[in-house]
């Protein structure tokens with residue numbers, strides 16, 4: 001006999017479920033949106049590149065299925081507008097994938113302080129703002145929160161401030177899991193190894209494809225209501 005919370009999730013028609021994705025204009029976020037839409041999720045697509053989002057939303061079936069919302073995740077007002085637009089369009093948010101982020105060169109004398117500032121703000125503060133903007137709706141839906149950390153958020157890479165930001169995201173996922181324990185909200189950290197996306201200036205060899213990571217996200221989302229997949233670390237075969 002399922003609990004009331006589980007019954008609520010089980011009663012929901014799959015096509016009613018709404019997944020909000022940041023960093024949806026490219027790479028892992030776009031691949032996840034495509035795979036989720038195939039699995040009957042309605043999707044809310046957020047990133048800064050408006051045209052790319054609109055074209056993806058059109059590809060996924062237009063306004064009934066996919067909403068594109070331009071959003072710089074470092075902007076609190078924009079994040080509030082994003083959550084508001086999702087609720088206005090679809091009435092609920094069942095899952096949130098805080099995925100927007102980017103990297104940088106290794107070396108504490110590399111890159112510029114401005115690049116560091118944007119990276120730290122996007123990867124850490126931006127993810128935290130996504131949580132802040134969407135947790136009220138996830139409490140309502142007893143939903144699912146997923147964050148993109150990285151293998152670099154599990155092992156320290158030499159001279160990598162990016163690795164430091166992803167350790168913060170790993171901690172954020174666990175901090176959120178502990179805070180939300182008892183709310184019915186599930187929390188999953190996605191920790192990819194090297195993935196062939198525009199994250200890299202030069203295409204990496206022997207990397208995962210964006211769809212490989214999207215499958216991991218959909219695996220976590222598709223578990224029975226009592227199962228909370230807390231972490232998925234996935235490397236291409238042979239990555240150290």
Ligand SMILES: NC(=O)c1ccc[n+]([C@@H]2O[C@H](COP(=O)([O-])OP(=O)(O)OC[C@H]3O[C@@H](n4cnc5c(N)ncnc54)[C@H](OP(=O)(O)O)[C@@H]3O)[C@@H](O)[C@H]2O)c1
Nearest residue numbers: 023025026027028047048049072073101150194195197199
């Ligand atoms: N590729 C890898 O090997 C790898 C491995 C582990 C983890 N990751 C993580 O996976 C996530 C997705 O990266 P990806 O590999 O899919 O790279 P990607 O193709 O470059 O995608 C990055 C996404 O983040 C968005 N973004 C960046 N800054 C943003 C901001 N300020 N506000 C809103 N959106 C922003 C980008 O969209 P706009 O530019 O349109 O805003 C884009 O949609 C990142 O968090 C990355 O750190 C990647």
